[in-house]
Structures are given as structure tokens and as C-alpha cells.
Amino acid sequence: MSTHIQAELLNAYARGDVDGAHAYSIEAHVVGCGECQASIGGLVAADRLERVWAEVGDRLDAPRVSPLEALLSRVGVREHLARLLVATPALRLSWLGSGALVLVFAAWAASQQPGGVYWFLVLAPLLPLAGVAAAYGPDVDPTYEVGLAAPLSSFGLLLIRALAVLVSTSAMVAISSLALPGLHWSAAAWLLPSLALTLCSLALATRVSAITACGSLAVVWMLATSVGRHIAEQPLDVFAPATQLACALLAVGAALVVVRNAENFERRGDLT
Amino acid sequence: MSRTIEMSELRKRYGANDVVAGVSLDVGVGVTGLLGPNGAGKTTLMRMLATVLAPTGGHLRILGRDLDDAEQRTDVRRQLGYMPQEPGFHRHFTVFEFVDYVAILKEMTDTHARHREVRRVLERVDLGDVAGRRIRKLSGGMRKRVAMAQALLGDPRLLVLDEPASALDPEQRMRFRELISELGDGRIVLVSTHQTDDVAALCQRVIVLRDGHAAFDGTPAQLSALARDRVWIADTRDDRAQLSWRTAEGRHRHVGDPPLGARLVSPTIEDGYLLLAGPAAIGKELAA
Numbered sequence: 001m002s003t004h005i006q007a008e009l010l011n012a013y014a015r016g017d018v019d020g021a022h023a024y025s026i027e028a029h030v031v032g033c034g035e036c037q038a039s040i041g042g043l044v045a046a047d048r049l050e051r052v053w054a055e056v057g058d059r060l061d062a063p064r065v066s067p068l069e070a071l072l073s074r075v076g077v078r079e080h081l082a083r084l085l086v087a088t089p090a091l092r093l094s095w096l097g098s099g100a101l102v103l104v105f106a107a108w109a110a111s112q113q114p115g116g117v118y119w120f121l122v123l124a125p126l127l128p129l130a131g132v133a134a135a136y137g138p139d140v141d142p143t144y145e146v147g148l149a150a151p152l153s154s155f156g157l158l159l160i161r162a163l164a165v166l167v168s169t170s171a172m173v174a175i176s177s178l179a180l181p182g183l184h185w186s187a188a189a190w191l192l193p194s195l196a197l198t199l200c201s202l203a204l205a206t207r208v209s210a211i212t213a214c215g216s217l218a219v220v221w222m223l224a225t226s227v228g229r230h231i232a233e234q235p236l237d238v239f240a241p242a243t244q245l246a247c248a249l250l251a252v253g254a255a256l257v258v259v260r261n262a263e264n265f266e267r268r269g270d271l272t
Numbered sequence: 273m274s275r276t277i278e279m280s281e282l283r284k285r286y287g288a289n290d291v292v293a294g295v296s297l298d299v300g301v302g303v304t305g306l307l308g309p310n311g312a313g314k315t316t317l318m319r320m321l322a323t324v325l326a327p328t329g330g331h332l333r334i335l336g337r338d339l340d341d342a343e344q345r346t347d348v349r350r351q352l353g354y355m356p357q358e359p360g361f362h363r364h365f366t367v368f369e370f371v372d373y374v375a376i377l378k379e380m381t382d383t384h385a386r387h388r389e390v391r392r393v394l395e396r397v398d399l400g401d402v403a404g405r406r407i408r409k410l411s412g413g414m415r416k417r418v419a420m421a422q423a424l425l426g427d428p429r430l431l432v433l434d435e436p437a438s439a440l441d442p443e444q445r446m447r448f449r450e451l452i453s454e455l456g457d458g459r460i461v462l463v464s465t466h467q468t469d470d471v472a473a474l475c476q477r478v479i480v481l482r483d484g485h486a487a488f489d490g491t492p493a494q495l496s497a498l499a500r501d502r503v504w505i506a507d508t509r510d511d512r513a514q515l516s517w518r519t520a521e522g523r524h525r526h527v528g529d530p531p532l533g534a535r536l537v538s539p540t541i542e543d544g545y546l547l548l549a550g551p552a553a554i555g556k557e558l559a560a
Contacts (some may be wrong), residue, residue: 042455061368061403062387079383080376087362087373142360143374147420148324149354150433151346159375263342 014043030061031088068093081160088161089141090134093170099169101126103176111181117234120180122225124173124190125156126218129197131165132205140211155265158205158257166198189239196247197221199254206261274336277321277460281330283526284316291316294330303456305471305492306464308481309549314464315357315434317481321462322354322432335430348381348430353423357380357434357464359415363408369397370407374422393421399448412439420451431461437470449473468542472496478541480548488548492541494496497549499539503527506534515546528548 005013005026012018013026030036063083065073068091072082085091106123110116136158138144146153170191177187197217204213228238276377284292292313308314319325320332323345337344371390380386394400397417402410407418411457415530416439423431437448452474457460465471471478472492480488481494488495504526509516514528526534527543 061366061391063366063369063372078381080381080386083373083376087365142362143357143370143377144360145319145324146354146359146374149322149349149352149379150374151349151379152377153346265340266345 004033004039007039008140010036010040010043051185084157085161085164087141088135088145088164090161090165092124095134096133096168096172099171100129100176103127107176107179111131111179115235117180117186118229118238121186121190121193121236121239122222125194125197125221126178126196127173128169129168129201129214129218129221131169132201133200133211134196135161135165135210137210139209152170153266154261155206155262158265159202159211162198162202166194170194179220186236186239189236189244192244192247193221193239196251196254199258201250203254203257206258206264274333275460276335277425277462278333278431280332281322282317282327282332283329284313284320285328290484291327292320292327295481295484295486296330297479297486297489299460299462299477301458301460302476303452303461303463303474305467306462306477306481307466307471307478307545307549310349312481312549313484317435317462318357318462322352322356324354326376338544350426351429353425353428353431353435355419355423355431355436359416359419359422361407361415364406366404366406367394367410368403368420370418370426371422375425378425380426389425393424396424397451398422413444414442416417416440417444420448424455429459431455431459434461434464435466436463437465437467441553445470445519468540468545472541474478480545482549495544496539496541496546499527499543501536502529502547503537503539503543504530504534505537506531508533510534 009018009022009026013023018026030040038171066086069082069086071083073079077085089095103124106120110120134140136154141147147157170235171178173190173194174188177190179189201210201213201217208216225238228243229235231241232238275299279295279297279299282292282295283290295313295317306318308313310551314446316325320327321334323334323339332339334348337348339345339348362373365373366392370542371393372386375386375390380389389502391400391403394403397420399414399417402414407415410418415463416436420433420436423433433452436452437445440448451471452461456474456476463470463475463548475492478488478490478492479486488498504513506524506526508531509518509524510526510531512529513526513531516524516531519525525537527546530536
């Protein structure tokens with residue numbers, strides 16, 4: 001009695017015409033039998049064999065899908081875009097965790113003392129701004145120089161990473177703002193300033209580095225809110241509808257500058 | 273499409289310094305070596321040729337494309353492989369993940385085709401067996417090979433390699449020479465290096481940069497010939513020599529004017545380079 005698999009059965013396996021149980025038995029035998037390996041090697045089409053090897057290689061070496069990547073895929077982000085986003089320093093768990101801690105503390109402090117909400121609203125827009133600074137650039141992205149030489153638009157990469165940072169940090173701020181005392185319109189008063197500051201940072205990044213742009217805007221924001229507080233009758237008046245309108249206009253203006261000056265970013269580089 | 277790099281009075285200025293001070297060269301298919309002491313402008317020139325740094329002045333056309341035009345610049349980048357002098361890595365990535373990430377930057381969006389290409393370039397640099405290893409656990413030489421692998425993605429027509437052989441051990445260096453010489457068939461390969469023996473072994477053409485200028489442009493044999501009748505062996509050191517060092521045999525090799533009782537010997541490419549590049553190169557080469 002032969003100890004090898006019959007040629008007819010091997011042929012059926014090569015065509016994919018055997019059920020799971022038979023396929024498993026055949027594979028278990030072929031792994032340890034050189035003669036059957038040689039037989040089946042000639043039966044399986046080269047392209048199928050290559051596909052199988054590619055799948056085996058992918059199982060062994062292909063990138064692990066991180067929880068963030070899995071989440072992005074679930075909401076419809078394409079695989080290659082998700083991989084670009086998970087490499088964003090500002091989307092790493094350690095960075096987001098630090099941001100969350102700051103927000104929890106700010107929300108807690110706001111609930112403990114009168115006028116605390118004002119400070120929450122001053123600090124909240126700075127989180128996405130810090131995220132944009134840590135999203136892309138020679139100081140934060142180790143593959144920056146290789147990326148500049150690649151055909152994918154570097155400003156486009158900054159934009160998608162900034163968008164991802166804005167969405168994730170805004171979600172964190174929104175959740176923490178629910179802890180503010182006496183929930184009313186002021187709980188959302190950070191939103192337009194956040195958007196305006198983020199877009200202004202991108203507009204400035206077409207001229208100077210993202211870190212310089214974000215740092216300068218953070219200083220300007222702190223000074224502006226500080227001056228506003230001294231002028232306004234109540235601290236929260238700083239974030240009144242007039243301020244919201246100004247931030248909306250600023251955001252639109254900055255978006256136009258971004259569109260117009262994107263080429264500057266591509267050409268400038270920050271290498272020294 | 274043109275198969276050359278054309279530079280005309282190419283300049284790069286930082287502050288008041290012209291780091292690259294008017295370089296005019298045409299570079300074609302084959303392996304071209306770029307030699308020069310530290311601070312000569314090699315890396316700045318390589319970065320301009322890799323499209324990551326915009327020139328301050330002059331003209332630069334790569335593969336017939338004008339880099340001032342965004343679309344043409346992107347077209348060049350589609351045909352370019354670049355290995356920076358100090359390649360950076362996301363250290364938590366595995367070898368495969370890193371090269372895969374760069375492949376995405378190179379617009380390879382189809383997952384299976386991209387993974388196949390990643391496996392191909394890793395095999396090309398003998399890293400197929402460590403594809404799943406984290407980059408932070410690799411030696412310096414292996415990291416250099418990872419950087420080389422990403423430069424080979426997409427089988428580019430132009431390779432700009434900034435000191436690719438540093439940190440490689442002797443065996444890896446030989447494999448590297450074999451790889452570069454294979455790549456030089458039908459491609460433009462620019463290699464910046466401090467190693468004159470790599471240039472002698474690999475390059476059909478050598479350019480020596482000094483103070484931001486192209487001080488020499490010719491074949492390795494022509495560079496060696498610069499030191500013809502100017503290299504001597506003597507039993508003792510002689511301060512009149514421009515350069516002098518003790519050889520492994522305990523004798524003294526002099527480059528420059530002949531010391532008393534010296535015997536004339538055949539020059540090497542290193543002798544020619546040392547004479548040409550002057551004190552800046554001497555300090556570097558003799559200390560090495």
C-alpha cells in the first residue's frame with residue numbers, strides 16, 4: 001500500500017476541489033513528504049503558488065494592525081492612509097494620553113473655582129495646536145527627509161495628519177468639557193478658536209516651521225485672551241459671539257492662505 | 273526623456289555662506305562618486321539633487337525636468353531613490369513596516385503589490401530574514417541596509433546615496449559594492465563618500481568638492497594621476513613633505529615635494545584626493 005497521496009487526489013487539491021478536512025489532511029502529509037511536495041509543485045499554477053507565498057509572507061512579516069489603525073479602517077479610512085496616520089507622533093498613545101491628562105486636570109480645576117471655565121476655554125484650543133506642531137516636521141518625524149524626496153505631497157501629509165489631530169483632540173476636549181460646571185453655550189466656545197488656530201498654524205507653516213508657527217500662535221492666543229479679559233466685564237465675555245465670528249473669519253482667511261501657499265511648503269523644506 | 277542631471281552655477285546659501293558656490297556639471301548614467309572633506313558641501317549638493325532642498329541660485333534639471341515646476345518635480349521624485357546621510361527611522365517599526373511606510377510615501381497604494389515590492393527590496397539587501405525585527409534592535413550596518421532598501425523601492429532610474437557605506441563591516445562593504453555596481457547599469461547613481469577605495473572600486477567618474485566648488489571632475493585614474501611624481505617612500509619622516517605618515521611596514525609615505533633619500537612610488541586615488549582637497553581632507557583622512 002502506497003504511503004503517498006494518490007495523484008488524482010493531489011490533482012483535485014491543486015484545482016481547489018477538495019473540502020476543508022481533506023485539504024487539511026493533504027497539507028499535513030505534504031509538509032513532511034518530499035516526494036509529494038515535488039509532485040504537487042508541478043501541479044499548482046505558478047501564479048497561484050506565488051499568491052500563496054505572498055500570503056504566507058504577509059502572515060509572517062506584514063505590518064501589525066494597531067488598535068488605532070483598526071479603528072480608522074472601521075470608519076472607512078483606506079489602509080495606506082491609516083498607516084500614514086499611525087506614524088504621526090501626535091497620534092501616539094503617549095501623546096494623546098498626556099493631552100487627556102491635561103484636559104482632565106483643566107476640567108477639574110474649572111469645576112473647583114469661579115472663573116475656572118475661562119481658563120479651560122483658553123487652554124483647550126492649545127491642545128490641537130500642540131498636536132499640529134508634533135504632527136510633521138524635521139524635529140518630530142524621523143522620516144521627514146526621506147518623505148520630502150517621495151512623490152507624495154509633504155504638505156498633503158501635514159494636512160491629513162493635522163486633520164486627524166484636530167478631530168482626535170477635539171473629541172477629547174468635547175468629552176472633558178462635559179465636566180464643566182453649569183453646562184451651557186460656553187462648553188463649546190473653544191471649538192471655533194481651535195479651528196482658527198489650527199488653520200492659522202497651517203497657513204504659517206507655509207512660511208516657517210510648524211513648531212515655530214504653533215509656538216508663535218500659542219503666545220498670540222494667550223496675549224489676546226489676556227488683554228480681552230482685562231477689557232471685558234466678565235471673563236467669559238472674551239468668548240462672546242463677536243469673538244466666535246472673528247475666529248470663523250480668521251479660519252476662512254487662513255484656509256485661503258493654505259490653498260494659495262501650499263507650494264511654498266513643498267519647496268521650502270526645513271533642513272539645515 | 274533625458275537621462276542626465278544638469279547643473280549650472282548651482283548655489284546654496286545659508287546666511288552669509290555659500291555652502292555650494294556655483295557648481296556646473298552634467299551627470300549621466302553610471303556610478304559617479306562625490307568626494308570631499310567635511311564641510312565641502314557634499315550633503316547640501318546631494319540634498320538639492322534629491323529635491324529635498326531648493327537651490328538659492330543657478331539652474332538644476334533632473335531627467336530633463338525643471339524642479340521649479342511642481343508637477344515636474346513630483347515626476348522626478350517618482351523616479352528617484354534617496355538615502356540620506358543620517359536616515360531616520362520610526363524605531364518602534366519593524367524593518368518591513370518601515371520600508372512599507374516609505375513605499376506608501378512613494379504612492380504605492382495597492383497593499384499586495386506594495387508588500388511584494390517591499391519583500392523584493394529587502395531580499396536585494398539581504399534583509400529578508402529580519403523583516404519582522406524591530407529597527408531599534410538592529411546594528412548600525414543593518415540599519416544602513418534598511419535605508420538602502422527603501423531607496424530601491426520602485427526600481428528608480430536615479431539613485432542619490434549619501435555616505436551609504438559608512439557603518440558597514442568589510443563583508444557588508446563588499447556586498448554593497450556589488451549591489452551598487454549592478455545598479456549602475458542603466459541608472460544614474462550618485463554616491464557621496466569619504467572612502468577613496470570605494471570610489472576607486474566602484475565609480476566610473478569622480479567629482480571632488482572643495483569649499484562648495486567642484487575642484488576635480490574626471491575618472492578615478494585621472495584623480496590618481498594628479499599625484500604622479502609626488503608620492504615617495506622614505507625611511508624617516510621629513511617635514512618638507514606636504515603630507516607624511518608611517519606605513520604598516522614602518523616606513524614613511526610622503527605626498528608632495530620629495531624628502532632626501534626618498535624613492536618615488538605609484539600614486540593611489542587617495543594620494544590624488546589628499547593633494548587636491550588640502551588640509552581639510554588631510555586631517556580627516558589621517559585621523560581615520
